[in-house]
Amino acid sequence: MFWQSVDAFLTRIRPHRQGLSLAIDGVLVALGWQFTYLFRLGFERWLSARPSYDHGVLVGVAACYLVVFRLLDVPKGMWRFSGFGEIKRLLLGCLIAGSVSAVVVLMAQLREVPRAVLMLHPVMVLFGVCGVRILYRTVYEHMRMQVSGRSTETRRALVLGAGDAARRLLAGIQHEGWVVVGLLDDDPAKHDARVAGVPVLGPMALLPEQAQTQGATHVIVAVPSAPMAVRRRIIDLAAGTGLTVLTVPGARELQDGQRVPLRDIQPEDLLGRDPVTLDEGGIAEVLNDKVVLVTGAGGSIGSELCRQIARYGPRHIVLFELSEYALYAIEQELSEKWPHVPLVRLIGDVKDPDRLREVFARWRPQIVFHAAAYKHVPLMEEENALAALRNNTIGTHCAARAAAEHGVGRFVLVSTDKAVNPTNVMGATKRAAELAISALATQFPATSFMAVRFGNVLGSSGSVIPKFKEQIAKGGPVTVTHPDVIRYFMTISEAARLVLQAAAIGRSGQVLVLDMGEAVKIVDMARDLIRLAGHTEEEIGIEFTGLRPGEKLYEELLADSDSTIPTPVAGLRVARMEVDADLPGRIAAWLRENENPPDRSDHAVKQRLRVLVPEFTSS
Structure with a gap:
């Protein structure tokens, strides 16, 4: 003492x-x-x-x-x-x-x-x-x-929050060279109390004063159960001190009795909305002891799908991936974390129907998650339109038809908000893919075909977040296309869980969409990342470069003509698309025309896409 x-x-x-x-x-x-x-x-x-x-x-x-x-x-x-x-x-x-x-x-x-x-x-x-x-x-x-217990200089932390997470946090970090100088909590009943011997100094509004008085070097946010809007406010308060800000994982990632780990603030901590609570029991019933095939298994969404699926005890996970390295990387990770889940590692291209039929005939998957796609909007817009059409639309049709022919029970397509009133090739090819599986749904009633639409995924390959972080690390400037551009965001984990939920509750021909809350201004996201990196806008500037070809100021999740109905899962709705009676015939003819077209130019590809997706407009 x-x-x-x-x-x-x-x-x-x-x-x-x-x-x-x-x-x-x-x-x-x-x-x-x-x-x-x-x-x-x-x-x-x-x-x-x-x-x-x-x-x-x-x-x-x-x-x-x-x-x-x-x-x-x-x-x-x-x-x-x-x-x-x-x-x-x-x-x-x-x-x-x-x-x-x-x-x-x-x-x-x-x-x-x-x-x-x-x-x-x-x-x-x-x-x-x-x-x-x-x-x-x-x-x-x-x-x-x-x-x-250490003679060397320690890290001095102020902890925001004095609940159970803070108590478990203190039990671990005080033996790792940390000195927790105090806790701050807005609950008046906790003021002047002690948590694991550390005093609760008062409300969080005292943070700037206490940070200076206590000589703090770090601020730790330990309120995992607080609503996202509250967590965002607390993180803003902590960032205002100019100290290094760390946090604990969200309530869903923490387990009883588990030591509470620390991590840096991530972009998903800044979303300001609560993740959708999904039907874990229903998902487990669909996946447990089943053979599950994932196309694009090594990609951002595909690899997270594999991680989530492994938690539910499938009989096999069939990893179908074109990239050798991506397949190796996800196979190594799954083998280390879930050694008891059998894996089948297959190199393959979704545009190769013979390879797909061979795989489906041998392994007999009961559920297919189709995540193989080209998704980078500007890259697909110029010089790569035909590649996008073949991979995103024809590849989807090949995989879906092979699934139906071999008795797959559920086929789930990972789609995008850019498929709604598309203004770019990537969105148009994804809308065409939705139509392709809708047509198959009428031809193969034994297989349930469904699609899931969501917005931008934080941290996925090709997303703005990794690009912004790289630009900040280089000293800037951070490039934003337009000061008014907005996007819907979700985490990779949340996106994958939404896809799994679709497999559990979706019916054939349906498109499921997530209530993604308020859209986020991209320039605000850039400012947050600059601030969390310990810089100011004067140090790391923001440069506006103008909208790229095919890019919208805002994205939509539902087309105007779509009707939606609620589902048993709060925050999820179903859009049932209008399907023409002659759609299967039109799709079949359109696919034959595009398998080996005489004119392979971007202009011709866009013209052919408009035949199937008339709402597609492009610059």
């Missing part, structure tokens, strides 16, 4: 460190002057033999030392880190100040000041200022050992 009180006292005076350092050094200069006289004249004469103007000389000498120390930034030195570099700075300061003082005294012809005092005084001062710093460092390291 004594050493904790000492630590608290040192923390309180830390904001005044430079002034205190100068004051102590001034006292040591005066004491050095007295000891020098004592050493030179002895006890009998060290007071009586001084000249009458000695006090004035001492004030001038002390002022000289303090000015020189100030010019050499001696007060900025942190005593708990004092080492050889600090001693060299003090040695230089004493030599300069001692020499200047001696020269001034001699030039003033103050002959009664002993020359030996002028020569020895800098040595005495050097011993004093070095000694007090070494003593402070010794005491400080002993105090650190008593308080935290």
Whole structure:
């Protein structure tokens, strides 16, 4: 308790460190002057033999030392880190100040000041200022050992939140070199209480004041159960301190008895909305002990689907992926985290119907999640339109038809909000894919075909977040297409769970959409990432480059003509698309025309897409 009180006292005076350092050094200069006289004249004469103007000389000498120390930034030195570099700075300061003082005294012809005092005084001062710093460092390291079990400097944290997550957090990090100096919580009942021996200092509004008073180096947000809007407000408050901000995972990721880990603030923490709660029991019933095939298994969405599926105990997960490296990476991860889930690792192209029929005939999957797609809007808009059509539309039809022919129970297409009133090739090919599986739904009633639409996925390949982070790391500028562009966002985990939920509750021919809350301005997301990286907009600028070909200012989740109905899962709705009776015939003819078209130009591809998707408009 004594050493904790000492630590608290040192923390309180830390904001005044430079002034205190100068004051102590001034006292040591005066004491050095007295000891020098004592050493030179002895006890009998060290007071009586001084000249009458000695006090004035001492004030001038002390002022000289303090000015020189100030010019050499001696007060900025942190005593708990004092080492050889600090001693060299003090040695230089004493030599300069001692020499200047001696020269001034001699030039003033103050002959009664002993020359030996002028020569020895800098040595005495050097011993004093070095000694007090070494003593402070010794005491400080002993105090650190008593308080935290480590003699080295620790990270000092203020924790926002004083609930169960904070209690479990304290149980772990205080043995890992952290010193938690206090907690802040808006619940008045918790004020002046203690959590694991750490005081609750008051409401969160006191954070700026307490961060300075307590000498905090980090702020930890420990409110995993709070609504997302509240978490966003707390993160904004923490970011305003200029300190490093860490957080604990969300309530869903934490398990009872589990040690609470720390992580950096992620973009998903800034969404400001609560994730949709899904029907875990229904998903488990659909996936448990089933053979599940995932196309594009190594991609951003496909790999997260595999991770989520593995949690429900499938009989096999068939990983179907064109990229050798992506397949290897997801296979290694799944094998390490879920070693008891059997994996089938297959290289294959969804545009190869023979390979698909071979795979379906051998492994007999009961559920297929189709995540293989090209999704980068500008990349598909120019020079790659035919590749997008073949992969996103024809590839979907090949995979869906092979699934139906081999008795697959459920086929789930991962679609996009860009399929609604598309203005780009990627969105148009995805809308065409939705129509293709709608047509198959009328031809193969034994298989349930469904699609899932969602907005932009945070952190997925090709998304803005990795690009922004890379630009910030390089010093900027961060490029945003337009100051008014808005997007709907969700996390990769949430997107994957939505797809799994579609498999559980969806019916053939349906498109499921998520209530994604408020759209987010891309420029606001960029500003948040700059701030969380510890920079300002003055340091990392934002540059507007203009909308790219095919890009909208805003995205839609439902077309105007779509009708929606609620589902048992809050936040999910179903859009049943209008399907013409002649759609299967039109789709079949359209697919034959586009398998090997005579005109492969982007313009021709867009023209053919408009035949099937008349609402498609492009620049």
